[in-house]
Amino acid sequence: MHIDWTSLVTVAVVAAAAALSVVLLVAFAIVGLSARSGLPVDGPDGGDASGTRPGVGTAIAVLCLLAAGLIVCYGLYLIIT
């Protein structure tokens, strides 16, 4: 009996890479957004606990969300085409 291990392993690897990338990018974006949300938790200079400045945090958030969005759109593009 022939088992198509290639397809099964491909599904596992691609799905793991996509899920890991998207979730971590969104998590980093939220950490970035956390830095621009007003009063510090225990961090210096208006930043969050990690010490990130609001402007830098916003830039990180935008870049991470853009990257996550691109990954999702590329996945959809592959399915549709």
Added chain:
Amino acid sequence: MNVSLIVVVVVITALVFDFTNGFHDTANAMATSIATGALRPKVAVAIAGCLNLVGAFLSVQVAKTISGGLVDETLITPVVIFAGLVGAIMWNLMTWLVGLPSSSSHALFGGLIGATWVAGGADAIHVNTVVNKVILPAVLSPVVAALIAVTVTYLAFRVISRARPGVVSRGFKLSQTVSASMVALAHGTNDAQKTMGVITLTLITAGMVPVGSAPPFWVVMAAGLAIGLGTYAGGWRIIRTLGKRVSDIRPVQGFSAETTSAAVILTSTHLGLPLSTTQVCTGSIFGAAAGRRLASVHWGTAGRIVLAWSFTLPAAGVVGAAASWLAATGTVGVIVVGMSALAAAAGIYGVSRRTPVTAANVNDVPRRPAADLDLVA
């Protein structure tokens, strides 16, 4: 029975199965979003229903797999497919009644295999294809999904550990609306195609379309509408099980589970592997729950779900085989099978009304067993 008439009966039965598939699997996309409060229950099922319909038009890879692989099309008839669908619908309704997220796909495959076995013998079933495209993915997919989700959730918690809780909650709730929508889309691409595949298989066996054909447009539209309406009906019993009986799910866990599910389902759909979306989503939810704290998972619920999974293929197969045997006796047999299925479905619905679960009480947390309360006291 007249060939055209039985084809109409099979198409209607297939769409009824698709409807049960929809409300049975609403939980896959929306259970965690409803549980965390990211989406209101009625809004969640409306979004899921619409995206199921859209998803049905995105791909036909899985439909081709079903209509061209699992069983020998030259040895089966529309009556056999009707019997298989009856087996699948009965199993879907039974598991919905007890709130267990079992696989509609495996119920469908089980029903078809059982009915085909009776009608055409064991040779009519392509065992190699069944193992490759159904059983192996069925065993592996929930495990793979759980492993990915547990890793992703653990890392996500590490990353957000120093962020503000309010921003984290709001951010992931907002993200959940996107990830849940992706799962609903993936569900539409994967599960609506299974019904398309069955209807196409029926049309092939009746000689109405050539062997190896892709589903006609009206089949895609009808399957998409049926699963979308079913999803909108909301399978609240199963939503409650996955949202509130697995663990106390937080937005970051819901987002991780949904993203993992969408990634696995869409990748497998692209490769034409008809995975069970229910098993993938359930595996992801358990993985995401374990990713925060292993002890927070209600393993008793997991045990009951796995038990239901192990019975899905054989139970639907037995009902499908019995229905196939009875329906093969002629028109009266088909009518008896149809009426029996209707009566059973009405009975199951009647029993469900004694303890209704609706959008209003879907997020009620389970009461602790009496033994636990005694210990506390």
